[in-house]
Amino acid sequence: MREGFYFGAGPAALPTEVVKQAAKEFVEYENQGVGLGEISHRSKQATQIIDDAKSKVIEILKVPETHEVLFIPGGGTGGFAAVIYNLMAAFAAKTGKKGKADYLVTGTWSAKGAAEAKRLGVETNIVFDGKKDGKYRHISDQSEWKFSDPAETAFVYFCDNETVDGIEFPQLPQVPEGTNLVMDMSSNMFSRAVDVSKLAVLFGGAQKNVGIAGVSLYVVRKDLLKQASPAELTQLGVLIGPSVFDFTLIAKNNSAYNTVSIFAVQVINLVLGDLLAKGGLDAQEKESNAKAEKIYALLDARPELYLTTVAKAARSRMNIVFKFKDADTEERFLKGAAELHLTGLKGHRSVGGIRVSNYNAITPEAIDRLAEYMSKFN
Ligand code: PMP
DSSP states (O other), X not given: OOOSEEOOSSSOOXXXXXXXXXXXXXXXXXTSSOOTTTSOTTSHHHHHHHHHHHHHHHHHHTOOTTEEEEEESXXXXXXXXXXXXXXXXXXXHHXXXXXXXXXXXOSHHHHHHHHHHHHTTOOEEEEEEOEETTEXXXXXXXXXXXXXXXXXXXXXXXXXEETTTTEEOSSOOOOOTTOOEEEEOTTTTTSSOOOGGGOSEEEEESTTTTSOTTOEEEEEEGGGGOOOOHHHHHHHTOOOOOGGGOHHHHHHTTXXXXXXXXXXHHHHHHHHHHHHHTTHHHHHHHHHHHHHHHHHHHHHHOTTTSBOOSOGXXXXXXXXXXXXXXXXXXXXXXXXXXXXXXXXXXXXTTTOSEEEEOOTTSOHHHHHHHHHHHHHOO
């Protein structure tokens, strides 16, 4: 067993049994005399691992026939660019036009997604910007959102859970009929049910809730695999994306167009196997909610000590952020926690304070230990 509990935001804790199994398979996989960091990504075993991981994603997220599951390198940041290239090319194929992009900015990561679109020369509209006095604290009322004309919009983008700011959408945002909705689920995937049929693309880096760095998961609506050719894109003045991010090529090659990390995909496979064995997504969602509620209840019980800034309706179940009135108290809190082997609690460097990451691998026991410490701390 590993001593203590690590609440870091990502890369993040994985179930101990999964880590042990993965370590074994890194040394040798199925008595083949070769480990998963060494085996060919096109071998029979590798193909089986990709297929198994895919079918678990399909089972757990209830991915409909209309959608395809892909594993692609490049992390969450790669995803910012990948969705731009692919959805602009799909929009060009469908309409013969250069599309625009709409972004719902609720925190650091959606702001970065929007910045990437601007950087790549996409005409970008910010549907709303949650930043006030330099901070993200809420999701504004839907009546204040300003979408572009759906006929001109290649996609609407949002980040379901803002890892740095501790803001999570309570449900899928309502967007104009017929627009392609893109969801960054890097830090809350597999923590709750999601209606995939409403999404054009769901994506996220694996390294928080479902695996390790090195691979990202994408669920892509299949009609978006029909994309304008490089010549057509050039004519329209739309950027041509690199092949490593080309959803069509990757889908055709069962996620092995180039060398995908089979080890990283197998970790996803093992994590999802563990999730299924523990009762699937319903059980996980209940557990995630109960763990988060326990910490928020402690914060709300002592508002003079624990300062919370995120509006209650937008509170993240995955990244629970709070502050103390001064730096000394914060330091004392972190030091006392570390003495109990409760680590990884320091907030993101851009916002400071404390961040409790409550991902799937954080057990109820870990939360109980932290809660006990927090209830006594003063
Ligand atoms: N989106 C979200 C919600 C994230 O939390 C992160 C990373 N913390 C990213 C995107 C960027 O991921 P990466 O570091 O894998 O590029």
